[in-house]
Amino acid sequence: MGGALAKAVAKKLGGDKILLADFCRDKALLLADSIGASVASNEEIARSCSHIFLGVKPQMMADMLAGIRDILIERKGETVLISMAAGVSADKICFMAGGDAAVVRIMPNTPVSVGNGVVLYCSNANVSDSERAFVADMLSEAGFVDAIEEKLIDAASAVSGCGPAFVYMFAESLADGAVACGLPRSKALAYAAKMIEGSAKLLFDSGIHPGELKDNVCSPGGSTIQGVKALEDGGFRGDVMEAVLAAYEKTIELGK
Numbered sequence: 001m002g003g004a005l006a007k008a009v010a011k012k013l014g015g016d017k018i019l020l021a022d023f024c025r026d027k028a029l030l031l032a033d034s035i036g037a038s039v040a041s042n043e044e045i046a047r048s049c050s051h052i053f054l055g056v057k058p059q060m061m062a063d064m065l066a067g068i069r070d071i072l073i074e075r076k077g078e079t080v081l082i083s084m085a086a087g088v089s090a091d092k093i094c095f096m097a098g099g100d101a102a103v104v105r106i107m108p109n110t111p112v113s114v115g116n117g118v119v120l121y122c123s124n125a126n127v128s129d130s131e132r133a134f135v136a137d138m139l140s141e142a143g144f145v146d147a148i149e150e151k152l153i154d155a156a157s158a159v160s161g162c163g164p165a166f167v168y169m170f171a172e173s174l175a176d177g178a179v180a181c182g183l184p185r186s187k188a189l190a191y192a193a194k195m196i197e198g199s200a201k202l203l204f205d206s207g208i209h210p211g212e213l214k215d216n217v218c219s220p221g222g223s224t225i226q227g228v229k230a231l232e233d234g235g236f237r238g239d240v241m242e243a244v245l246a247a248y249e250k251t252i253e254l255g256k
């Protein structure tokens with residue numbers, strides 16, 4: 001995810017303005033070469049960068065920040081920390097970084113790698129409105145960037161962040177059904193993907209309730225309503241709701 005965001009920021013600002021660090025230096029070098037960036041250490045980035053992306057798992061955050069904490073304290077007011085760690089609050093990150101850091105939390109999803117993702121963001125009180133706007137603009141090449149209250153970001157990321165996995169399972173299931181009907185696998189997957197893409201665009205652009213859009217496809221006594229009935233009989237909507245709730249509860253757990 002960090003690499004996908006680095007590519008998006010490079011498109012917006014230019015790779016020459018980016019420093020990359022990774023525990024696997026070869027991985028960082030490969031990415032740097034592809035976007036025109038440079039490779040540095042965590043300490044070098046902490047000393048010189050104005051916006052520092054923290055692309056680590058929640059359980060790794062404390063140890064990673066401990067290594068640059070003193071530098072961040074020295075540079076008070078000069079840096080903005082941008083975290084993508086699920087469930088870890090801005091206040092918790094601020095405390096780990098020395099107690100007075102400007103922190104922006106973002107929750108991106110995997111489609112940012114093709115410039116069509118969702119990036120949710122919020123911040124603590126140490127981030128100015130102009131800084132918030134700059135961060136949003138910096139990430140604009142990643143896709144749809146939307147501000148949200150921090151108390152809602154974990155619930156929202158259970159949809160936008162975890163949702164792609166659920167969609168891919170749905171797409172695979174559609175393709176499997178089509179293959180069972182005799183369609184070649186390559187065509188089944190292509191048709192499922194383009195159908196999902198178009199349906200999502202219609203839902204987003206039109207603002208029409210998804211229930212109404214569903215009804216518009218269902219002719220009386222037709223094929224679609226029979227498929228809808230089969231999904232209802234199998235508990236499809238309830239299962240999807242449970243998946244979102246399970247993802248949300250796990251996110252809360254990770255942040256503890």
